[in-house]
Amino acid sequence: MAFRPTLTLRWKLSAAIAVVSALVVVALSLVVHNAARVSMINSARDVQDERVQSALRIYETNGRLVFYATLNDPALPPELKDYAAKGQRATFVQQTRSGLVVWAETPAGNGKVLSLKTGFTDRYSVLVDLDQTLVLGSVTVVLGGTAVGVLVGGRMSRRLRKAATAARKVADGDTQVRVREAIGGRGRDETDELARAVDAMADALQLRLEAERRVTADIAHELRTPVTGLVTAAELLPPGRPSELVRDRVHALRTLVEDVLEVARLDGAAEQADLQEVALAEFVGRRVPVLAPEATVTVAEDAVVQTDPRRLERILGNLLANAARHGGAPIDVLVDGPYLRVRDHGPGFPADLLREGPSRFRTGSTDRAGAGHGLGLTIATGQARVLGASLTFRNAPPSDGGGAVAQLLLPRQ
Numbered sequence: 001m002a003f004r005p006t007l008t009l010r011w012k013l014s015a016a017i018a019v020v021s022a023l024v025v026v027a028l029s030l031v032v033h034n035a036a037r038v039s040m041i042n043s044a045r046d047v048q049d050e051r052v053q054s055a056l057r058i059y060e061t062n063g064r065l066v067f068y069a070t071l072n073d074p075a076l077p078p079e080l081k082d083y084a085a086k087g088q089r090a091t092f093v094q095q096t097r098s099g100l101v102v103w104a105e106t107p108a109g110n111g112k113v114l115s116l117k118t119g120f121t122d123r124y125s126v127l128v129d130l131d132q133t134l135v136l137g138s139v140t141v142v143l144g145g146t147a148v149g150v151l152v153g154g155r156m157s158r159r160l161r162k163a164a165t166a167a168r169k170v171a172d173g174d175t176q177v178r179v180r181e182a183i184g185g186r187g188r189d190e191t192d193e194l195a196r197a198v199d200a201m202a203d204a205l206q207l208r209l210e211a212e213r214r215v216t217a218d219i220a221h222e223l224r225t226p227v228t229g230l231v232t233a234a235e236l237l238p239p240g241r242p243s244e245l246v247r248d249r250v251h252a253l254r255t256l257v258e259d260v261l262e263v264a265r266l267d268g269a270a271e272q273a274d275l276q277e278v279a280l281a282e283f284v285g286r287r288v289p290v291l292a293p294e295a296t297v298t299v300a301e302d303a304v305v306q307t308d309p310r311r312l313e314r315i316l317g318n319l320l321a322n323a324a325r326h327g328g329a330p331i332d333v334l335v336d337g338p339y340l341r342v343r344d345h346g347p348g349f350p351a352d353l354l355r356e357g358p359s360r361f362r363t364g365s366t367d368r369a370g371a372g373h374g375l376g377l378t379i380a381t382g383q384a385r386v387l388g389a390s391l392t393f394r395n396a397p398p399s400d401g402g403g404a405v406a407q408l409l410l411p412r413q
Contacts, residue, residue, distance in 0.1 A: 013153035014146050021145035025138035036130055041100070044120055045091040048104035052089070056106050056114050069116045071108065076115050080105045084113040093120070159183040159191045163198070170202045178202075228254075256375075273308040273386050280305050280410065281335045287313055288333050292320040295331040295342075303337040305410040311383045312410075315391070316340070318376040319406045327404050338410045345403040348395035357381065358393075377406075384408060 055069040065071070076084075080103055083090035089106040100120035108114040166182035179202075180195040234250045237243035281302040288297050291313075319342040323331045327344025334341040358377035377393075384391040390409040396402055 011150075011153070013156070014149035017149035018142055018146040021142045022138070025134075025141050029134040029138055032134060033127070033131060037127060040127070041093055041102070041120065044102045044118070045093065045104070048102050048116065048118060049089070049091050052091075052104035052106050052114065052116055055116060056108060059108060059114060065114075067116050069114055071112050071114055073113075073115045073117075075117075076105060076113065077103060080115065081113070156191065163191065163195055167198055170198075230254075273311060273388070275306045275308055275387075277304050278307050278309055278312070279303075280338070280340065283309065283312070284316065284333060284335050284340065287316055288320070291317045292324055292331060294324070294329065295320060295333050297333045298335070300334060300336040302335065303412060305338050305412055307387050307389070307410050311387055315380045315383050315387075315408060316342070318380040319408075322376050322380075322406075323404065338412050340408040340410065341405060342407075343396065343403055343405045345401055347404075348402055349393050349404045353377075354393060354395065380406075387411075 051067050052069070055065065055067045058064055058066050059069070077092050077094055080090055080092050084105050084107055087107050090104070092103040092105075094101045094103060094117075098119070101117050102120050103115060103117045105113055105115040160183075162183045163179050166177050166179040169177040170179070179198045180192065183191060183195050230250045230253070234243070234247040237246060279302060281299040285297055285299075288295050320331065320333075323342055323344035323346075327346030330345060332341075332343045334343070358381050381391050388411050392407050392409075394405050394407075396405050
């Protein structure tokens with residue numbers, strides 16, 4: 001797939017301001033230029049009118065033609081000939097190949113017409129200087145507007161990025177984060193309103209989740225007593241296949257109730273780890289043969305980590321149980337410094353688990369009819385969070401044999 005660059009809000013706003021500024025200054029420059037040009041042409045016509053009147057007075061006094069005046073000029077434009085025929089004085093601007101020519105005519109008596117013409121030239125380069133000033137001013141306005149757009153858009157973009165980062169933290173389960181505090185500032189704008197709305201939604205969602213967690217914990221707690229009675233009663237049944245089936249189902253029910261209660265405690269974010277210094281290779285070497293005798297342990301590098309042995313054993317047991325139940329043999333356990341990796345050679349984790357992470361009552365198998373209730377990986381993830389560790393899931397490439405890979409990164413000493 002081809003790479004498509006992302007145009008941020010800052011640059012979108014800056015580009016919009018630059019385009020609008022450019023359009024405005026171009027329009028104003030054209031208006032100013034044309035107005036100045038028209039004003040100069042009108043001024044030139046007034047000058048020509050005064051000159052033709054002066055030339056007429058001198059001609060009538062001594063018969064001399066001054067200011068390069070001409071009598072009955074054959075090149076006189078037809079428009080001026082019409083005015084002369086009516087006995088009227090007039091001026092006219094004629095467009096020629098060499099530029100503009102300003103004419104002036106006045107009747108001189110006896111059917112004669114006295115006229116003079118002058119090429120319209122910007123003797124003092126006023127229009128050129130004006131155009132240069134307009135170009136310089138236009139560039140300054142566009143650059144200034146763009147700079148303002150960058151500043152305003154940058155501030156807005158930074159606030160929105162901070163809001164997005166805070167919202168992601170809330171989505172990841174950090175209930176202490178507030179979007180409005182993260183974006184800072186005291187302004188009451190749309191960004192602030194958005195932050196307030198997200199915070200209100202997060203608070204409402206947190207209250208709802210807390211209520212659901214309490215209900216789940218209460219139900220699981222209330223079920224412990226009757227389930228314990230069922231376990232005791234099942235143990236008193238006479239030997240036989242029916243009794244074994246009852247004991248097996250009662251044991252599964254008891255495990256489910258205990259797991260649900262543990263998930264509820266982990267969701268409450270009140271769990272505290274009893275951290276100790278643990279030699280990871282020795283710890284794993286002792287626990288794995290008991291939890292999964294068929295698994296093999298490999299130590300690439302030993303490390304001393306700060307962890308809670310009871311919680312670490314719970315994580316390791318759940319990962320091994322998930323690999324045995326939903327994966328395929330052989331199961332490999334690797335200790336590489338602070339990394340603890342559990343890998344099987346089965347079909348691997350389903351795509352939705354890799355994309356969204358473990359979810360309760362969703363197993364680590366693509367077969368929905370498989371055994372288990374799907375709380376094992378959820379508990380492992382929750383216990384890792386209490387330990388301050390990082391638990392990630394991926395699938396090994398088919399070229400390497402495939403299979404599911406769960407990797408736990410523990411804090412060092």
